[in-house]
Amino acid sequence: MSNHPPRSTIADVARHAGVSKATVSRFLNHRDTLLSPEIARRVEAAIEALSYTPSPMARALKRGRSRLIGLVVADITNPYSVAVLSGAEQACRQAGYLMMLFNLGNERERESVGLQVLSTYQVEGFILNTMGLEQGAVLTPALRGRPVVLVDRLHQGLDVDFVSLDNRQAVDACLDHLMAAGYRDFLFVSEPLGAVSSRIERIRAYETRLAALGAPATGWWIEAGAGDPAGLARALRDLRAGARRPPAVIAGNGVVTMRIVAAVAELGWRLGPDIGLIGIDDTPWAPYVGPGISAVAQPTDALGSLAAQCLIERIGGLAVPARTIRLPGTLMARGSTRLEP
Amino acid sequence: MSNHPPRSTIADVARHAGVSKATVSRFLNHRDTLLSPEIARRVEAAIEALSYTPSPMARALKRGRSRLIGLVVADITNPYSVAVLSGAEQACRQAGYLMMLFNLGNERERESVGLQVLSTYQVEGFILNTMGLEQGAVLTPALRGRPVVLVDRLHQGLDVDFVSLDNRQAVDACLDHLMAAGYRDFLFVSEPLGAVSSRIERIRAYETRLAALGAPATGWWIEAGAGDPAGLARALRDLRAGARRPPAVIAGNGVVTMRIVAAVAELGWRLGPDIGLIGIDDTPWAPYVGPGISAVAQPTDALGSLAAQCLIERIGGLAVPARTIRLPGTLMARGSTRLEP
């Protein structure tokens, strides 16, 4: 249990350099202001000698700023969230911020608690990737006026920067690809819509595009939760039964893609010839499942780092109206959307 | 830009309740000590009325404790790390700790920087899941005497609690399963060993078990990095060429499993009949890749939460010798280890 020497404080540095604490502080924070080179040198040497690092805690207490960014995620277990997190974390680090993580573990009600806790630690801003369940109004007080950026999911009544996939483009890419591949009958499968804006947007985009396609194409959509795999299989069977030729399914996200793959395996169908499948969200496994699963890959890293950048700009005081950034997905065509075996 | 009312402080509460700050503080921290019920009630009411929450920053400054736990991960992008992180985060939360995340992004040299930064924020302890590259000696000063628990990977000269998969059991399970399935010629594929203890342990376990198996079984092992997919394919071809019957591959972790799957796809072989495959680390996709990929699943959640629990005990002052916790993996037998198609 070796007792470590306490970290050196600004007072130690001051003493070592034979100056006052104020001078050291000045050296640290306002190197630009007048400061005799001689003294500066001494302070610098002292800092070096004592390997002094300012305490962010004390700083935060005094200035109200903490160099901390709070990240609230619906479910850290979701690879999409992690991918975004990873991009954001990198950007934060580069800007000298540290990330404080609060995972909701899919307990939606914990969202305002999360914000509260994080504000209590004086985080300077929030990146939110949650269910969007709680209205902006209930969240706002917990935010305590700190800037926020939303990723992938909007909150009603929270008029802040928003970074997300261009859902229209992504869904259009799916449908156009399927049409080009020869499919004509479609089913869009989404996780339960709830209040999750991205899910809703994707359904809307699907309906819109379908309508534009006109007569030759037919399409429905369903919600499929984790609870009812049999229901999903049934829906697929109905779909195929009602179609003139092999139909195609669009999966609203990576989780749904998995469920559909499972259901299709269960049914003993071949992906591609028996039923087309394309999903939003690409995964490392996609190329190796069956004939390869077609997908629209999200630029997750870019989404995360843009979110962080937006937030950091806001923290820096940028005062423009709320921005919306939409990034396009990129189509990865694989065997699951080839009619010919 | 609505300016929010500043959060209420202990002074506000004291004023509101007509008592001194000290009394409020006592109510908060030593409710057990003498405290007239009447006053207690007033303080409680005031806290409620002002919806006061103590500032962890100020507390940390004063007491040196912060209710923060620092997590350093080699690569947040690795699903294994995330799974562990998720378990740990949950346990921390339940114990009233918040998680501060530092991602190395696979830049090994940043490890001591990470510790430094986190200690600067007064984290009360560390959970480390890093490359184990830096020796304990160089890390120790950055730890500043705070407790640490290592997950999955040991550090030379860091004699602390350690939580990990029972690598021997896991590797034995792989080999025994393969033997039972009729395979006799083996190849263990690992990521580059470096100083990563888990990789080394698994190789050792493999060699040991192989030796115990004796004459009928033959086996080699190789390191395969991300850089040389062709090399991996070549190794597989050699393996199969040199074997009397279909050989089997054991993948040292999930990443390697992916690479092998890719290589086998490239070669146009059927998993199972042409070449057996079992990997350490299970993934949601494994059942749907080819005939299903056999795997030994790690109890990641348990690993994470145990790590957190150990750490929290240490923070609480527990002073027993360094503990090692080994959790068994569980075999998931699937088509990739069935010789008959």
Add this chain to the structure above:
DNA sequence: TTGTAAGCGTTATCAC
């Protein structure tokens, strides 16, 4: 150009 001193929100050590 530098130093003194007050204060950020707590907790702990005294007195009373």
Add this chain to the structure above:
DNA sequence: GTGATAACGCTTACAA
């Protein structure tokens, strides 16, 4: 039992 008061490590008026 409760209340001043002095830290904790830092920043920032205000003096000098």
